[in-house]
Amino acid sequence: MTSNPPDLRPDLAPKAQFGDSPRAGQPTLGMVSLGCPKALVDSERILTRLRAEGYGISADYAGADAVIVNTCGFLDSAKAESLEAIGEALKENGKVIVTGCLGAEPEYIRDHHPRILAVTGPHQYEQVLDAVHAAVPPSPDPFVDLLPATGVSLTPRHFSYLKISEGCNHKCKFCIIPDMRGRLASRPAHAVLREAEKLVDAGVRELLVISQDTSAYGLDRKYDVNPWKGGAIRSHITDLSRALGELAPASELWVRLHYVYPYPHVRELIPLMADPDNALLPYLDIPFQHAHPDVLKRMARPAAAAKTLDEIRAWRDTCPEITLRSTFIVGHPGETEAEFQHLLDWMDEAQLDRVGCFKYENVAGARSNDLPDHVPEEVKQERWERFMEKAQAISEAKLAAKVGQICQVIVDDIDEDGIATCRTKADAPEIDGNLFIDEGTEGLTVGDLVTVEVDEAGEYDLWGALVAG
Ligand code: SF4
Numbered sequence: 343m344t345s346n347p348p349d350l351r352p353d354l355a356p357k358a359q360f361g362d363s364p365r366a367g368q369p370t371l372g373m374v375s376l377g378c379p380k381a382l383v384d385s386e387r388i389l390t391r392l393r394a395e396g397y398g399i400s401a402d403y404a405g406a407d408a409v410i411v412n413t414c415g416f417l418d419s420a421k422a423e424s425l426e427a428i429g430e431a432l433k434e435n436g437k438v439i440v441t442g443c444l445g446a447e448p449e450y451i452r453d454h455h456p457r458i459l460a461v462t463g464p465h466q467y468e469q470v471l472d473a474v475h476a477a478v479p480p481s482p483d484p485f486v487d488l489l490p491a492t493g494v495s496l497t498p499r500h501f502s503y504l505k506i507s508e509g510c511n512h513k514c515k516f517c518i519i520p521d522m523r524g525r526l527a528s529r530p531a532h533a534v535l536r537e538a539e540k541l542v543d544a545g546v547r548e549l550l551v552i553s554q555d556t557s558a559y560g561l562d563r564k565y566d567v568n569p570w571k572g573g574a575i576r577s578h579i580t581d582l583s584r585a586l587g588e589l590a591p592a593s594e595l596w597v598r599l600h601y602v603y604p605y606p607h608v609r610e611l612i613p614l615m616a617d618p619d620n621a622l623l624p625y626l627d628i629p630f631q632h633a634h635p636d637v638l639k640r641m642a643r644p645a646a647a648a649k650t651l652d653e654i655r656a657w658r659d660t661c662p663e664i665t666l667r668s669t670f671i672v673g674h675p676g677e678t679e680a681e682f683q684h685l686l687d688w689m690d691e692a693q694l695d696r697v698g699c700f701k702y703e704n705v706a707g708a709r710s711n712d713l714p715d716h717v718p719e720e721v722k723q724e725r726w727e728r729f730m731e732k733a734q735a736i737s738e739a740k741l742a743a744k745v746g747q748i749c750q751v752i753v754d755d756i757d758e759d760g761i762a763t764c765r766t767k768a769d770a771p772e773i774d775g776n777l778f779i780d781e782g783t784e785g786l787t788v789g790d791l792v793t794v795e796v797d798e799a800g801e802y803d804l805w806g807a808l809v810a811g
Pocket residue numbers: 510511512513514517518519520554555644
């Protein structure tokens with residue numbers, strides 16, 4: 343689980359990050375956004391609407407007339423974090439509106455926090471706005487309340503999340519997202535492209551495509567075709583990715599795909615990733631969750647029967663520089679030592695570049711809770727440690743092999759000592775590693791795409807020097 347960057351959370355922020363402070367008398371809201379990047383996009387949409395209606399945004403509790411808490415309810419630990427954030431907002435501000443995934447369980451929230459003003463579920467933007475209007479009436483001033491063309495972004499200006507669909511048609515046993523967010527609902531491709539184009543025009547250099555199931559994009563729309571730029575665009579992930587990658591030259595834009603399931607048509611994306619003229623990055627964030635077919639069947643994972651090692655080999659044949667990131671669950675009910683060892687052996691073969699690993703946790707409402715043979719905590723912990731040790735060794739060796747390479751990086755931050763924190767094409771923000779440049783960064787600006795030579799590697803990060811471009 344991630345949350346919005348600490349410096350943009352009223353509960354953690356030392357100072358306001360929004361450029362323009364609220365004017366005197368302007369109705370003002372605070373927002374605490376918990377959960378995954380998808381929830382962050384929802385928060386951005388709510389704030390965009392509120393800004394359009396003339397509300398100011400406060401980065402501290404004291405300056406806000408009310409606070410919206412966008413919650414996460416995926417794991418029990420995330421629920422606890424959400425309840426804690428609601429409690430803090432009530433204590434510090436007193437007027438609190440709750441939305442997001444945990445909003446699907448209003449009684450649960452009200453049992454803990456009866457004083458909240460309103461609860462709405464995920465994506466109920468209109469209901470959130472109604473609750474805000476009731477709590478803090480709007481006071482629009484058409485001469486000053488101009489909505490920025492791209493809306494309000496909680497992420498730094500040079501990268502932006504782009505949500506292409508919502509919900510999921512699968513029923514993985516450990517997951518309650520389909521119950522909370524409903525079945526797959528894709529946005530039409532031309533609407534996604536229009537939003538992406540606006541973001542790129544506003545200076546965004548990296549688009550992070552997100553959804554619950556990116557490979558399934560458009561299935562619910564029967565891959566409909568809509569007019570776009572004098573031609574037509576099909577609501578299919580291959581066509582959408584190609585068009586996103588053509589919005590700007592590959593030297594000026596990065597397009598990164600997240601949450602891609604290993605369906606056979608993913609193969610169509612790989613030649614685009616290998617095309618130097620298309621801005622689609624050679625990067626696949628593909629949640630395998632496990633490698634043993636019996637565990638995958640017990641999890642009821644989509645594409646459980648796919649021969650993933652063969653697929654990975656084929657992807658690498660077409661696009662040798664592809665970076666593969668994945669997440670795994672260890673200690674799922676019924677996982678035997680032999681099945682876990684199969685996963686470790688698979689990792690040796692697959693040589694994934696980046697991995698995350700979760701110890702299985704029961705989630706209220708998940709079907710996996712009722713599966714037999716739950717794995718004891720100490721066994722889960724021991725497997726997690728063995729898995730991470732292997733993943734770390736692979737990551738270290740992969741990074742060491744990059745020393746001496748010339749690559750393009752994006753600048754995320756430059757501190758007061760002139761040290762630039764950057765990322766290579768192999769690194770997504772907030773979940774992967776960094777490349778640091780220690781010297782000669784005068785003249786660099788956040789969001790620049792520059793060329794470096796890698797000169798040092800650690801377990802997860804790289805160091806490099808600027809190369810005259
Ligand atoms: S594919 Fe499975 S894990 Fe992913 S959102 Fe759908 S049900 Fe949940």
